[in-house]
Each structure stands twice: as structure tokens, then as C-alpha cells.
Amino acid sequence: MTETTPGVRIRPLDELDISDIVAIDEKISGRYRPEVWERQIGYYLRRDPESSVVAEIDGKVAGFMLGEVRSGEFGLEEPTGWIEVLGVDPAYRGKAIGRHLAEAILEHFRQRGAHSVRTLVDEEKQGDIRSFFTALGFEPSTMRPFVKTL
Amino acid sequence: MSVKTTTLPKKYHEAVLRWKDVFLPDYDFLIENWDKHFPNDQTFQLCAYREMGMCAEVECGDMKGKPKAKKASELPEESAHHLFGAIRAQASTEFGSIQQHRLTLARAQEEEEQFWILRMMAEELRHGYQMLHLLAEDDWSSVSKDSTSDVIDDILSMNTGSHVLGAFNIDFDSFVDNVVFCALIDRVGKYQLQMQKISAYQPMAESMPQMLREEAFHLAAGVVPMRRFATAAAKGETFVTMEVLQKTINKWLPRGLEMFGDERGGGTNVRLGLKPMKNAEAQRQYYREVEKLVRDLNLRYLRARLENLTHGESEAVLDRILAGETVEGVRREDLLHMPHADFFRRRGMPAFKMTGSQGETFTSAHDYLQHLVRVLPESYRASRDYKDYADALLAVEAGTMTLEQASSRMPALRRVAGACPCSKSVRWVQDEPAAVTASEATAQPVA
Numbered sequence: 098m099t100e101t102t103p104g105v106r107i108r109p110l111d112e113l114d115i116s117d118i119v120a121i122d123e124k125i126s127g128r129y130r131p132e133v134w135e136r137q138i139g140y141y142l143r144r145d146p147e148s149s150v151v152a153e154i155d156g157k158v159a160g161f162m163l164g165e166v167r168s169g170e171f172g173l174e175e176p177t178g179w180i181e182v183l184g185v186d187p188a189y190r191g192k193a194i195g196r197h198l199a200e201a202i203l204e205h206f207r208q209r210g211a212h213s214v215r216t217l218v219d220e221e222k223q224g225d226i227r228s229f230f231t232a233l234g235f236e237p238s239t240m241r242p243f244v245k246t247l
Numbered sequence: 248m249s250v251k252t253t254t255l256p257k258k259y260h261e262a263v264l265r266w267k268d269v270f271l272p273d274y275d276f277l278i279e280n281w282d283k284h285f286p287n288d289q290t291f292q293l294c295a296y297r298e299m300g301m302c303a304e305v306e307c308g309d310m311k312g313k314p315k316a317k318k319a320s321e322l323p324e325e326s327a328h329h330l331f332g333a334i335r336a337q338a339s340t341e342f343g344s345i346q347q348h349r350l351t352l353a354r355a356q357e358e359e360e361q362f363w364i365l366r367m368m369a370e371e372l373r374h375g376y377q378m379l380h381l382l383a384e385d386d387w388s389s390v391s392k393d394s395t396s397d398v399i400d401d402i403l404s405m406n407t408g409s410h411v412l413g414a415f416n417i418d419f420d421s422f423v424d425n426v427v428f429c430a431l432i433d434r435v436g437k438y439q440l441q442m443q444k445i446s447a448y449q450p451m452a453e454s455m456p457q458m459l460r461e462e463a464f465h466l467a468a469g470v471v472p473m474r475r476f477a478t479a480a481a482k483g484e485t486f487v488t489m490e491v492l493q494k495t496i497n498k499w500l501p502r503g504l505e506m507f508g509d510e511r512g513g514g515t516n517v518r519l520g521l522k523p524m525k526n527a528e529a530q531r532q533y534y535r536e537v538e539k540l541v542r543d544l545n546l547r548y549l550r551a552r553l554e555n556l557t558h559g560e561s562e563a564v565l566d567r568i569l570a571g572e573t574v575e576g577v578r579r580e581d582l583l584h585m586p587h588a589d590f591f592r593r594r595g596m597p598a599f600k601m602t603g604s605q606g607e608t609f610t611s612a613h614d615y616l617q618h619l620v621r622v623l624p625e626s627y628r629a630s631r632d633y634k635d636y637a638d639a640l641l642a643v644e645a646g647t648m649t650l651e652q653a654s655s656r657m658p659a660l661r662r663v664a665g666a667c668p669c670s671k672s673v674r675w676v677q678d679e680p681a682a683v684t685a686s687e688a689t690a691q692p693v694a
Contacts, residue, residue: 112469112470115470123558
């Protein structure tokens with residue numbers, strides 16, 4: 098675990114974070130979805146608990162970033178870090194929590210042998226998240242998501 | 248970060264496979280269905296993992312800053328003695344928990360949760376294997392007169408009743424035990440593994456990271472179903488009530504607290520660089536974690552019962568209910584409560600103090616046992632383990648047994664001949680208390 102900005106502590110995700118993450122999601126999305134997060138967090142803990150991190154301020158979870166290293170998908174044979182879910186409690190925005198979370202998760206991806214990290218952002222709806230990743234040095238990839246309505 | 252994979256010498260590897268066939272007969276079923284329940288997860292492998300590149304210097308105690316021991320022979324004799332006991336006890340717990348889980352695994356109502364527990368059992372088998380590997384690959388003759396074969400035989404011959412630590416000698420009565428055990432007893436395991444990650448014995452430290460990764464899921468395999476039980480109870484389903492959850496927590500938490508060892512101990516492990524925390528400090532942190540779990544379960548229950556509440560409102564309402572107010576029909580007694588740390592203890596400082604689940608004090612064993620009737624699961628009270636506790640409590644009150652004798656007293660299954668895990672060579676043996684004290688004090692990993 099690492100101490101970053103004074104008072105912000107980054108540590109691996111654990112099963113007792115479920116309630117706090119449900120609460121952050123509820124503040125951001127307006128939806129109470131405990132079942133979704135119970136399953137989701139169970140998945141990340143099962144895969145590699147150190148690949149997902151939370152930020153604590155005064156012992157309270159203020160943000161989270163979930164991801165993992167995978168290989169063999171989408172023609173990407175080399176181990177690749179994926180940042181898949183993130184959230185910061187609106188009450189704690191402006192404290193560089195997202196950046197601290199990203200630094201910790203990227204360092205873990207490096208230790209796991211990943212040479213690159215990827216994520217997907219909806220440019221129309223998530224302009225702020227695009228800015229966040231751009232500020233971290235992420236660049237648009239030639240790999241494009243395709244979608245078809247069913 | 249790189250991980251080295253190794254296996255036990257053939258004869259020990261095969262002994263573990265034979266043990267698995269007896270005590271984990273669903274192993275092949277798990278592997279056959281692995282991709283269905285854990286798609287894209289690396290398939291389970293029965294082997295020992297060693298994390299390379301860990302800190303090479305002793306991290307606490309008198310030897311802080313000196314190179315860590317790569318072999319047992321490089322350790323001071325006192326350290327080797329403690330470590331040998333800890334490895335043996337750890338191995339015993341890993342195999343012991345599988346023997347407990349298998350009793351009620353088939354009673355799970357949800358296939359998903361059943362497979363979570365089954366995976367957890369396979370990983371506990373691997374953890375036991377990892378500990379056997381530490382015993383088999385080094386020379387422990389300076390601290391054990393038994394050969395490696397005998398030590399491994401002994402561990403694989405243990406059964407529920409003869410394991411080193413009390414929590415692993417208690418039968419499961421329902422799938423609720425599987426789940427609560429994961430949430431409470433595996434949590435103690437997490438503490439032990441985290442502490443041993445800094446061990447002055449490098450092979451022990453290198454064994455911990457992969458075990459810790461796996462343990463993180465074991466805790467989730469307990470906590471998530473408990474959250475689901477609480478939700479279902481709030482919605483009026485009658486399969487697992489909050490009362491059943493409370494009684495099961497009451498059954499296991501005292502045993503979890505005792506697994507840290509006597510509250511006054513642990514200094515030796517810190518001095519020897521084997522663990523960074525004394526028993527009482529680790530136990531306090533553990534207790535606080537379980538408090539958080541209980542509060543989370545109550546919040547989950549409350550949100551399911553009073554669906555109009557927001558998260559912030561539910562926190563405030565929970566505090567009001569816990570203070571005794573009834574809010575929209577939800578009463579204090581509808582919720583879960585953290586058992587007092589001294590409740591139902593038989594080892595450590597609070598042993599046989601007759602403290603009630605909420606901290607009440609009792610002055611007669613009869614009254615205390617009547618209290619336990621109300622707060623412990625009925626099926627557990629019909630067990631041998633509970634009877635032994637009740638007998639010891641009455642004997643302490645009558646003055647026919649000292650506290651020390653009572654603390655060390657438990658019925659034990661012992662290997663009386665042979666070593667094959669599938670043989671009938673273990674029998675109930677009731678030791679004279681003093682005799683048990685000596686052997687257990689040696690084996691206690693957290694003293």
C-alpha cells in the first residue's frame with residue numbers, strides 16, 4: 098500500500114470495499130446496484146486482487162479503479178493491462194485521487210509484465226474521463242470498438 | 248515480479264493426491280466445470296509457487312537488516328523451532344478446513360456459491376501442499392526428531408478433532424457454516440499470511456504472495472453470500488434468517504480470535520523477525536474488520552427492508568436503530584450484533600470468564616450455559632466440541648480443573664497406528680490436560 102497526497106492511501110481492493118463502492122456508484126449514477134458490484138468485485142478478487150485498487154481518505158474509500166492483465170484477446174498476444182472500471186466519490190474530487198489510483202495500478206501492471214495499458218472511453222458521454230486518461234499519457238489507439246444493435 | 252513453480256517429491260505429491268481423493272472427491276468435478284464457473288481464469292494447478300525478488304533482509308526484530316535465511320540451518324535454533332511449529336500448524340489448518348467444508352458442501356442452495364467454495368477448497372489443498380513443500384525441501388532435523396516422511400504422514404493423518412488449532416476441529420452443520428467460516432476464519436488466515444510475508448525465513452516469505460492472492464477470493468466467497476443471505480432475510484425469505492447468521496457468527500468469531508494466540512504473546516515472533524505484529528495487535532485489527540463486515544451486512548439488510556433510503560440516510564437510520572429506536576418497523580433485535588471479544592472464549596486472557604455475547608457478565612456456569620442456549624446454533628450445541636467446553640466450564644467452576652487445564656482440554660483424534668489418510672487408524676483420545684498443554688504450546692503458530 099502507498100501513501101500519496103497527504104491523507105490519501107492507496108491499497109489493493111478487498112471484499113469489505115463492496116459497500117463503499119456501491120455507495121460511490123450510487124452517488125455518481127443515481128442507481129443502487131449492490132448485486133452488480135458483489136459479482137463484479139468477486140470477479141476481480143478472483144482474478145488478481147492486486148490489480149484493482151482503492152483510495153482511502155481518513156479510513157473511508159474515496160475512489161476505486163478495477164482492472165487486470167490479460168493476454169490473447171483481440172489479437173493482443175502480449176500481456177496487456179486493462180483499466181475497466183473507475184469511480185471517485187464526488188465529495189473527494191479535485192484531490193488527484195484518480196491519478197494516484199492510476200499510478201498504482203499501472204505500476205502493478207508493469208510488475209505483471211504488461212508493456213501497455215488499454216481502456217475504452219465513450220467520447221460523447223465521458224469527455225471528462227477522456228481528459229483524465231489523456232492527462233495520464235493515454236493516446237487514441239488504432240484498435241477501434243465496433244458495435245451492432247440487436 | 249516472477250513466480251517459480253515447483254512440485255513435491257513424487258512420494259509426497261502422490262500422498263497428497265491420495266488425501267485429495269478421500270477428502271476432496273469433487274475435485275475432478277471442479278476441474279471439469281472450471282470454464283463454466285471461472286471462464287478465462289488460469290486452470291487450477293496443484294503445485295507450490297514461490298515469488299521471486301522479495302525483500303532479502305530481515306524486516307523486524309533483533310536481526311533487522313541482516314540477510315534472511317534461505318535454509319532452516321541458517322536460522323537461530325529458537326527461530327527454527329518456532330517456524331517449524333508454525334509451518335506444521337499452517338499445513339494442518341489448510342487440510343483441516345477442507346475436511347470441514349466437505350461435510351456440508353452439497354447442501355448449498357446456489358450452484359454459484361457451491362462452486363466458489365469448491366474452488367476455495369482446491370486452493371486450500373494447494374496451500375497445504377505449499378506448506379508441505381517447505382517441510383520437504385529443507386532439513387528440519389535440528390528441531391524435529393521425526394523424519395520428513397513422518398511429519399508429512401502425521402499432517403495428512405489429522406482429522407477433524409486432531410488438528411492443531413481449535414477452529415479446525417469443529418464440524419460444520421450447514422452451508423451457512425461454510426460461508427461464515429470463509430468470512431471469519433479465512434480472515435484470520437489472511438492476517439497470518441500477511442504477517443508471514445515478512446518472515447526472516449525467505450522460503451516462507453516467498454510462499455505467501457500467491458496464497459494471499461487466493462485468500463482474497465476466499466474471503467469474498469464468504470462475504471458475498473452473507474450479504475445475499477441478509478438481503479433475502481430482509482425481503483422475508485425464510486431460508487437463512489438474520490438470527491441464524493447471528494448465531495453462526497457467535498459460533499465462529501471466538502475461535503477466530505483465539506487463532507491469534509494468547510493476547511499477552513507474540514513478542515517472540517516479532518523479536519525473531521518471523522512476524523511484524525504481536526498477537527493482541529493483530530487480533531484488534533481483525534476484530535475491527537469483522538465489525539465493519541457486520542455493519543455492512545446490517546446496511547445491506549436495511550436497504551433491502553427500507554428501499555426508499557439512500558446510502559447516507561441508511562447510515563443514520565442504522566445508528567438510530569442500534570441505539571434502540573424502532574424505525575419503520577425495523578428493531579434493534581432484527582439486526583446483527585458484533586459478539587463481545589471475551590464471549591465464549593476458552594483460550595487467551597478471557598478464557599472461561601463467562602462473558603455474554605453483548606458483554607454481559609455471568610457468575611454461575613449454569614446461567615452462562617443457559618445464555619449460550621439462546622445465542623449459539625442448536626446443532627452446534629449438540630456437538631462434541633460444545634459438550635467438551637461445557638464440561639470444562641463446569642469443572643472450572645467446581646474447582647476440579649484449573650483455567651490452564653481447561654484451556655488446553657479438547658477431545659482429540661489421534662493417529663494410533665499407520666499413516667494412510669484413508670485408513671481407520673485415528674481414534675478419539677482424551678488426553679490428560681497437562682499432556683496436551685505441552686504439545687500444543689510447541690505447535691501453536693501464533694504464540
